[in-house]
Amino acid sequence: MGDYGERSMTPNVASSVIIIGSGCTGLAIAHGLRKAGIPVVVCEKNAAVFSPGERDWNMGLHWGVPILKSLIPDYAAAQLQSVQVDPNTPTKPVDSLAFLNGQTGEVMVAPEIPNFHRLRRSKLRALLAKDLDIRWNKRLKNLVFEDDNSSVIAVFEDGEHITGRLIIGADGARSTVRKLLLGPEIAPSTRLPYSATFVQAKYTHEQALFLRSFHPLYIAAPHPDGYFAFFGLQDAPDADKPEGWTFFFYISWNASLEQQTTERVTFGNKERLAQVKRKSKGYCEPWKSAFEWVPEDQPAWYFDLTVWDPSLPDHQWDTRNGRVTLAGDAAHPMTYQRGQGLNHSITDAGKLVEAITTEAKLATAIEKYEAEMKTRAGEEVKLSVLNTTMLHDWAKVMESPVFKAGLQKNK
Template sequence: MGDYGQRDEVSQIAGNPVIIIGSGCTGLAIAHGLKKAGIPVVVFEKNAAVFSHGERDWNMGLHWGVPILKSLIPDEAVAKLQSVEVDPNVPAKPIDTLVFLNGRTGEVMTAPDIPNFHRLRRSKLRALLAKDLDIRWNKRLKKVVFEHDGKTVTAIFEDGQHISGRTIIGADGTRSTVRKILLGPEFASSIRLPYSATFVQSKFTREQALFFRSFHPLYIAAPHPDDYFAFFGLQDAPEIDKPEGWTFFFYISWNSSLEQQDEERKKFGNKERLAQVKEKSVGYCEPWKSAFEWVSEDQPAWYFDLTVWDPSLPDHQWDTRNGRVTLAGDAAHPMTYQRGQGLNHSITDAGKLVDAITKETSLAAAIEKYEAEMKERAGEEVRLSVLNTTMLHDWAKVMESPVFKAGLQKNK
């Protein structure tokens, strides 16, 4: 092994560990599964803590992926999953419904059943999964070196520290550094889509909060004849009897060319973003009309353009170097969110990867088996997510969209 610079406790880890880059839900689930199987594992995270001050928080739907997550994490964590629900006071229903309204009239268009649906706070889930793992903070990956022995890989960080192990798993999100190292910036870059969205999180008065929650305890969605799409849901309800302390999470998304996105990015700040989405909300039914009307003019707003990356495309294939590197979760397949499948596929990655590593006779065979299944499954879902987003923003096609026809069911 060459001289990689500063040597300290980072390179002094017992055994030949699996190295995970990224402490998101995917990386942490993989780490627990490997640890449970007796495989040494260490997680490296570029941020200083599991959730930094000012970091954006959101909620995620987990349904057909729930059994996989429970199989990976410790029993103590399984017992505490209820505590990371957006409403920890009310257990998830065996069967729930996702109601879609006509965004103009408020009439119910469809309400597909969703078995075993859990709405989880991202920050709380990560905090729960981070317990009892070896996580090294403030470690930003700079370089990956594949050693000449054909069995070892070394991760080098920006502070000069390094670690060698049996494989590196890039679980570092949609802008994955590992993906860029493997494929270069051109082929690793996510594909931008001609849609934009602005999100708001806000608390309201007691009466307003009760009004909003009367539509559905957790979430509701609505395409609009003007080719918009909107979501409204609960973000946090720490105390069941204090509605004024509840936080709601809502957005509107719309068609927006890449040129328009670039132009607005130069000109728009928070004030302009909020004014833009407020204007779109005027023609919406409740609860969006009042939610956007009642937030103050200086309310923080998050703007997102939509991007994807399909791991099954010919230009997106990487060399695992004898099983010494792979990708998982959003690092492998960022997808649009209107069908609520991202976390389910990411947790499935974790389960499939842990299963392959623990059962296959060689690491190379394990990674090959995992990637073959992951690329086909998740690649199809990425393409389906684009189709779904396109149709939800086209009123003439919305009833034929995948989420209208199949709800949140796992893609067969």
Template sequence: MSLLRRLSDLFTGSRPPVAEPTTVTVTVLVVGAGSTGLALAQGLKKAGIACIVVEKNESLDAQPRDWNMGLHWGTDYLRSLIPKPMWARIQSIQVDPSTPTTEADAIKFLNGQTGELMTSVPANNFYRLRRHKLRGLLAEGLDIRYGQILENIEYTPDGKYATTYFDNGSHITASLIVGTDGARSTTRQLLLGPAGSIRKLPYCASFIQARYTAEQALFLRQFHPLYLASINPAGYFSFFGMHDAEDPERPETWTFFFYISWHSPLEEQKATANWSNAQRLQQAKEFAKEFTDPWKSAYEWLNDNQEVWYMSLTDFDPGAEGHKWDNHNGRVTLAGDAAHAMTYQRGQGLNHSVTDAGNLATAIEDFFSGKKPRAEAIKEYEEEMITRAGGEVRMSTTNTAMVHDWQKVLKSPIMTSGMAKVQDIRAQEYRPRI
């Protein structure tokens, strides 16, 4: 029996028509080579399911900016998706490979003006991973097609296949298309139209990655070897941590990663949209004058030509009215930021994304093996994902508003519940008292 006939039998429970499609290239097509898409592709490869990943950029390194992400309660999902030898290398892609992940740790939250400790958020088995290195690790051994900019998706009338069309004239037909193409997902907008656009929030942040002299670097790192957060009564939230410490013996080569975020009305964002890098840097330095160390010195010591990465905060709630997409009989779905873009002051994004990848890999295995019809498996995946991650989108956005309001900050989710999964928080809230 041909591969096409076998796939059709699995998805429909009946023999296919004589005139089978001849352009089916792969069982699963993943759109977007971010951490979510690559983790999913590794899980499918592990299960023996054919998968192609397409990426709009010409390489994983095409974009110069890099950042780091926290992996904590989602660790088991990522571990389950990749081969054991690959997981054994997870330490090598941390911001400081020489500092092992500990079973018990905490992120300190300081008063940004006084340096007083406000709270310590448990960060047990907390991995601080460099995105660039994580993608490089997860890309190993996968079929990735670069320079593929998605333009359209069409669906066969028989309900079996979907075809993606790219700006270079190429196209790929698959039994399932998974959009993992980030917060500004093209896949999502093709499914939802204008309703698929990301929502801009009245908050902004300026990120910086910088190196210092050995003496300065040692001073800055003494506050915490990896990460530190603060909430400033003036209305700022900030983070400070390591980004790259490959050589622990040469502090002058360390790269620090830090930002300040603030309430910024949409009118203000529009008015400053064309600001130069010099203006962004000056603004950030002015904000930093309200801070104690390490932020105060870190900003004072920056060169005048220091690059600033400015961004508006955004979200996309898959559970909001009008955001439910048609998965076309289980032929297309979304995962990661494409499905649920969220703010980052609660550190949840990567954990929900790898959870999506793990759950979706299981759903794909279920219909590939014939255990469940494709439409049923994808529906179940989406219902769980929308409830779980949609709840986090809303909680993270609420948290972002509260940590920028000194009168509400102590009641914010990050201060009351740390980085726990939103469903765990709610279960605790409704647990009967004995």
């Protein structure tokens, strides 16, 4: 094992590895290190694993499933079914994802997806948070690298200092760790000229059955007008009560950066929903009815599409002799239309734990991990941008990466 072992520590030192962020990536890393007997503490800026009013969504995990299962405890792996959007229906060995012509409803392609898990983020995080040392309300303020070249201090806004051998930034697309490493000019994600508005909604018994009849989990549709749409299940706690099911759906479109900035200032929820409802009128089912049936005051959320490529020359950070690194969305936020984000994040977790537990020196382990991660994830970030661009250009849709390769891992 690497040279991260315990040493003489002050009383407030809790671990040799400090993970910033209690998202799925950070929690998976924490479990993997804990399995290897490495002391680890997770520091989370929020007060709980899921706070009231916090946005929840679902994520696709497919080729990354074996990696996640290798990191987490057996009891958690056995409970993955319970944190899926439909906990009542066993995962199929092979499923298919239909892409429809958004205007006509015709199936354009339907690639097969082995081991397709559709996971609720809040429930997955709650499952993975068990048995870990998590410090809540810990908002990172600064990193201080000690002169001994082997320790680092995480400084939090509440005044607490925690010293460790390694800090892992797994704190999401707006990573504070990334900002501290690279500065406010380089660290921010790159905005793309695309926007999306999301809705989560419940319906009547009959409406819910109709909407889910198109696919029990997930369908998608580009549109000749340059839109792309997703429709899927968010939560189905009771198989016999469709009126209790929650659906999660969006439409995305080309929007200049200037337009995005203007709408952020001038649009409220009412304007956002009205805008996406207008776009849905030219869509086939289930989007046409799903948007039509929600009331005018239905909550909606909007965000721009952004990326950050860790392989770019000016995006390189100093690990300070293997004392700091990044993982998951903190290292490589990507667009989501090809369903690769969580799979790459969990791969980061597996590769990082493997490097730490097999290399003799921690600096070597971090160097090895980052070399693989930056190449792999950097290629996927670029591919995600290409895929998003082509899905919003009807003349290029059929040649898009997701149409040509489905959700397969980029080779």
